[in-house]
Amino acid sequence: MSEQAGPDATIPAPVTADPAGPPKRPGPPPPPTASPGKSVTARTPLQLAMARLRRDKVALAAGVLLILLILVAVCAPLIAKLVGHDPTTNYPDGIDASGLLPVPVTPGPGFLLGADQLGRDVFVRTLYGARISLLVGMVATAIALVVGTTVGLLAGFVGGKTDTVLSRIIDIFLSFPFLVTALTLVALNRDAFGQPRISPILLVMAVISLFTWTFFARLVRGQVLSLREREFVEAARSLGASNFRVMVVDLMPNLVAPLIVYATLQIPLNIVFEATLSYLGVGVRAPTASWGNMLFDAQASGYYQTQPGFLLGPGIALLLTVLAFNLLGDGLRDALDPRSSRTMAKD
Amino acid sequence: MLRFLLRRFGYLVFVLFVIALVSFGLNSIANNNPAALLAPRGASAEAIAQIKANLHLNDPLYLQFWHFLTRGPDIRGTKSGLMQWPPSLGYSFVKQRPVTEVILDKLPATISLALGAMVLWLAIALPIGVLAATKARSLLDRVSTFFALVGLSFPTFLLGLLLLYVFYYQLTTAGFNVFPAGGYVALTTDPLEWAHHLILPWFTLALTEAAIYVRVTRSSMLEVLGEDYIRTARAKGLPERRVVYRHGLRSALTPVVTLAGLDVATLLGGAIVTEQVFGLDGVGRLAVLSVSDGDLPVVVGVTLVAAFFFVFINVLVDLVYALLDARVRVD
Numbered sequence: 001m002s003e004q005a006g007p008d009a010t011i012p013a014p015v016t017a018d019p020a021g022p023p024k025r026p027g028p029p030p031p032p033t034a035s036p037g038k039s040v041t042a043r044t045p046l047q048l049a050m051a052r053l054r055r056d057k058v059a060l061a062a063g064v065l066l067i068l069l070i071l072v073a074v075c076a077p078l079i080a081k082l083v084g085h086d087p088t089t090n091y092p093d094g095i096d097a098s099g100l101l102p103v104p105v106t107p108g109p110g111f112l113l114g115a116d117q118l119g120r121d122v123f124v125r126t127l128y129g130a131r132i133s134l135l136v137g138m139v140a141t142a143i144a145l146v147v148g149t150t151v152g153l154l155a156g157f158v159g160g161k162t163d164t165v166l167s168r169i170i171d172i173f174l175s176f177p178f179l180v181t182a183l184t185l186v187a188l189n190r191d192a193f194g195q196p197r198i199s200p201i202l203l204v205m206a207v208i209s210l211f212t213w214t215f216f217a218r219l220v221r222g223q224v225l226s227l228r229e230r231e232f233v234e235a236a237r238s239l240g241a242s243n244f245r246v247m248v249v250d251l252m253p254n255l256v257a258p259l260i261v262y263a264t265l266q267i268p269l270n271i272v273f274e275a276t277l278s279y280l281g282v283g284v285r286a287p288t289a290s291w292g293n294m295l296f297d298a299q300a301s302g303y304y305q306t307q308p309g310f311l312l313g314p315g316i317a318l319l320l321t322v323l324a325f326n327l328l329g330d331g332l333r334d335a336l337d338p339r340s341s342r343t344m345a346k347d
Numbered sequence: 348m349l350r351f352l353l354r355r356f357g358y359l360v361f362v363l364f365v366i367a368l369v370s371f372g373l374n375s376i377a378n379n380n381p382a383a384l385l386a387p388r389g390a391s392a393e394a395i396a397q398i399k400a401n402l403h404l405n406d407p408l409y410l411q412f413w414h415f416l417t418r419g420p421d422i423r424g425t426k427s428g429l430m431q432w433p434p435s436l437g438y439s440f441v442k443q444r445p446v447t448e449v450i451l452d453k454l455p456a457t458i459s460l461a462l463g464a465m466v467l468w469l470a471i472a473l474p475i476g477v478l479a480a481t482k483a484r485s486l487l488d489r490v491s492t493f494f495a496l497v498g499l500s501f502p503t504f505l506l507g508l509l510l511l512y513v514f515y516y517q518l519t520t521a522g523f524n525v526f527p528a529g530g531y532v533a534l535t536t537d538p539l540e541w542a543h544h545l546i547l548p549w550f551t552l553a554l555t556e557a558a559i560y561v562r563v564t565r566s567s568m569l570e571v572l573g574e575d576y577i578r579t580a581r582a583k584g585l586p587e588r589r590v591v592y593r594h595g596l597r598s599a600l601t602p603v604v605t606l607a608g609l610d611v612a613t614l615l616g617g618a619i620v621t622e623q624v625f626g627l628d629g630v631g632r633l634a635v636l637s638v639s640d641g642d643l644p645v646v647v648g649v650t651l652v653a654a655f656f657f658v659f660i661n662v663l664v665d666l667v668y669a670l671l672d673a674r675v676r677v678d
Contacts, residue, residue, distance in 0.1 A: 175362050175661075176369075177616045177653035180634045184373055184646055187638040272502045276620055279504050280635055299508055299624070305516045315505050323500040330496070 049257075052335040059331020062324040069321060073130040080128075083112075085121035087128040088287040113309035116294070117301035125289035126313040132290040133321060136205050137271035141263050143209035144270075148216025149259065153247050155217065156224030167221070170214045178211040179276075185210075186282040196285075204283050208273050212266060219262055220255055227254055257336040264329035268322040275318055291318045351669065355662045362658050363651065367429075370650040371412050374643040436648035441640050446648040450630060456531045457629035460621065461614035463545055464552035465607055472557040473596075473603070476564025480599075481591055483569060491561055498558030507551040507624035514547060529626035548625045552618060556610060563606055567599040605664050612660035616653020 043051075053059060072079070080087060112123035155166035185207050189196050196203075227233065228251070236250045277283030278292025286293055291314040298304040304311035386395045399405060403414060415437065418428040427435045436446040479488045514526045526547055532540040571577065572595050580590045617631025626632070630649055637645040 172362055172365050175654055175658050176366060177613075177650055177657065179619050179631075180617065180646070180650050180653055181370070181373075183619075183634060183638045184370070184650070187641075188373060188376055268500065275502055276504060280619070280623060281639065295505065295508060299511075304508070304512060305520075308512070311508060311512055315509065318502060318505060319500060322502070323497065326496055326500050 045257075049335045053331060056331045056334065059328050059335070062327035062331065065320065065324045066328060069130060069324070070134060072127055073134050076124075076127040076131055080124045083121065083124055085111075085124045087124045087289050088120065090119040113313040114307045116297055116310055117303055120287075122294070122307075122310050122313050125294055126291070126317050128289040129291040129294060129314055130317060130321070132201065132284055132288065133271045133274060133318070136201065136208065136274040136284075137267045140205045140208035140212065140270045140274075141266045143205065144213040144266065145216050145259065145263050147209065148213035148218075149220050149255065151213070152217040152220025153224055153251065156221040157228055157243070157247055157251065163221075166217070170217055173211065173214045176211070182207045182211065182273075182277060183280065183282055186277065200283065200285055201288070204274055204277055207277075208270050212270065212273075215266065216259070216262060219258060223255055223258060224251055227251055261329060261333045261336060264325060264332055268325035268329075271318070271322055271325070291315075348669075352666070355665060359658050359662050363654060366654045367416070367647075367651055368412065370647045371415060372408070374647050375408055375411070436651065437644040439637075439642055439645050441637075441642040442645070446644050449633065449645055450648055450652055453628060453630045453633045455533060456627050457615060457617060457622070457631065459531075459534060459541065459545060460548055460552065460618050460627060460629060461611050463542075464549045464556065464614070464618075465611050467549050467553035468557040468560055469603075469607065471553060472560030473564055475557075476561045477568055477591065477596060477599075479561065479565045480568030480572065488565075491565075495558040495561045498555055498561075501555050501558075503551060503555050503620045504624050506555055507548070507621060510547050510551055511624070529624075531627045531629070545627075548618075548621050548627060551624070552614070552621050560603060560606070564599065564603055567602050568595060571595050571599040605668075608660050608664050609657075612657045613653075615656040617649060 076087075111121050113126065114122050116122055116125070151166055151170075155163045155170075186200070186203055189198060189200065189203050233246055233250055236246050241250070274283055275290065275292035275295070278285075278290040279296045281293075281296060283292055284290035286297070294314040295311065295318075298310040298314075386398050390398075403411060406414070414428065416429050418426070418431060421427065427437050429435065433447065436450070438444075439446050439449055442449055475491050479491045482488055511528065515528050518525050527544050530544055532544050534541045572591070577590060577594060580594045581587075585594075615630075617629060617634050618627075619631030619635060621627070622629040622631040623635055630652065634646060634649040637643075637649070
């Protein structure tokens with residue numbers, strides 16, 4: 001298996017070579033063992049995984065793209081200041097000379113991707129859209145991860161009636177037609193005057209995590225069911241560890257690798273979920289820019305026909321973001337699980 | 348077998364009951380007054396209050412839910428109550444029509460879209476998946492894996508919009524009026540126009556779905572081709588074509604068919620996004636419009652119909668598994 005040898009060609013200690021194999025406990029990595037003549041460095045599973053990831057060019061490129069994207073999202077106000085356009089202000093400059101119809105201008109030095117139907121700068125709005133997408137995608141995934149892991153741990157570890165009830169609840173959640181229900185939930189967020197009761201962004205995050213925690217719960221439950229029969233759990237028990245301690249100290253570290261992979265692959269799904277809700281008019285609302293509601297505006301106003309930037313700007317941004325997360329997730333899976341198909345294929 | 352059937356059926360009813368309860372509960376939070384919608388224009392407050400009382404809208408929520416399940420008040424000669432025959436999902440006060448009728452009206456468009464797209468994505472994904480598996484690690488395999496990932500990353504509505512931009516707008520401005528902008532023509536009205544209007548929506552759904560199917564077909568095929576009986580088939584001198592397609596593909600299809608069943612089940616509850624992009628008058632678009640109109644009985648109805656398709660086909664898939672595969676225990 002060539003992928004176990006890093007660029008510095010050290011030989012990993014056999015015990016820690018396989019992160020999916022023997023259970024790992026948090027703590028300092030085993031001290032390097034040196035045999036006379038040949039230097040052997042022991043590496044933690046994390047170091048091994050990072051070494052494998054470093055050799056995956058596609059995943060690295062995706063990671064770099066995502067870091068750039070996060071930078072752009074964070075610096076959006078700065079870039080907007082440089083361009084001189086605010087994301088929510090209507091610029092009459094962006095509107096044709098007659099001023100009667102808000103005909104968008106063609107892309108030019110002032111408006112890199114043109115203006116939308118209200119004369120707002122599409123380029124600046126696309127940058128601001130990245131903030132919403134990343135924020136909603138990551139926060140919703142984090143909530144789902146925490147809730148799902150807790151439920152999965154309880155169901156898998158406690159077992160018995162608790163497991164039956166929790167599994168039934170998961171089944172029912174999975175049977176819900178989630179898009180229709182999500183539409184209903186978001187539409188209910190209206191008071192008597194048609195104003196949202198709570199911030200639409202918060203609601204969208206809550207709705208997305210409400211329908212995605214089940215994936216994490218099922219993953220964790222399955223893992224825990226097999227892990228809890230292992231010797232190290234029995235050993236911890238015989239030392240008098242409480243249930244809580246076994247779950248947190250002994251089981252959790254073994255769940256980290258699959259959870260990282262799942263979460264990385266769930267973020268793009270959630271970003272698409274948010275964009276879809278916003279496209280359908282129930283997610284993030286104007287004037288706040290989201291790629292979903294920008295694409296809706298592009299179609300509804302019909303301006304994308306004369307102004308492809310209106311469609312391609314947020315569209316390509318959305319596609320690239322999702323693709324980058326998927327590529328990184330695939331790369332992480334290969335790096336964290338040496339038995340997965342792609343790593344094997346390299347032999 | 349009978350016990351298995353009964354248990355699965357019980358499960359189906361239980362899940363549907365919970366979904367009905369949640370959906371009904373959620374929708375009754377919304378502050379709108381159906382009585383005011385039903386009353387004639389300019390009706391007095393007393394008249395509206397009277398209608399409200401007749402509709403049992405002042406009853407406690409659990410009683411209203413009971414009426415929804417069993418037998419509610421007749422509204423304009425429409426029976427209400429799920430346990431009536433034919434089952435009634437209530438009355439749409441916004442559209443002034445029974446909900447069941449409204450949904451049945453929209454079902455043909457959704458069924459045409461879902462089934463047509465399924466045929467198309469299987470036609471795209473199966474050959475690619477099989478080729479990728481038989482020529483594993485070849486250039487073709489790599490290319491198809493890459494495109495599968497791109498397809499997987501494409502949000503449905505974005506692909507739809509791009510297809511519209513290229514194949515409707517650009518072609519039409521270039522003088523080739525090949526594809527319509529959207530809309531639905533019933534199959535019974537004009538089969539050619541029906542297909543003509545559905546081509547872009549079919550491709551939108553099929554291209555995004557095909558990605559997953561290429562992956563599933565490929566891995567399932569790889570697994571099957573590693574089995575002993577494939578080696579036996581090769582050893583007895585069968586032509587490779589026959590080994591791959593007759594012996595291999597046949598058993599590799601099981602997970603693919605299962606997945607297709609579940610996907611179509613989800614789509615039958617409304618291919619919301621695709622229908623919205625192309626303005627197809629299906630169940631999904633009905634749900635979106637009803638949500639924004641505050642037409643809550645229709646929203647509950649669509650939710651239940653969608654859940655029914657999903658759970659029912661799930662149970663059906665389990666059943667077919669049990670019948671086909673002796674390894675699945677039925678007890």
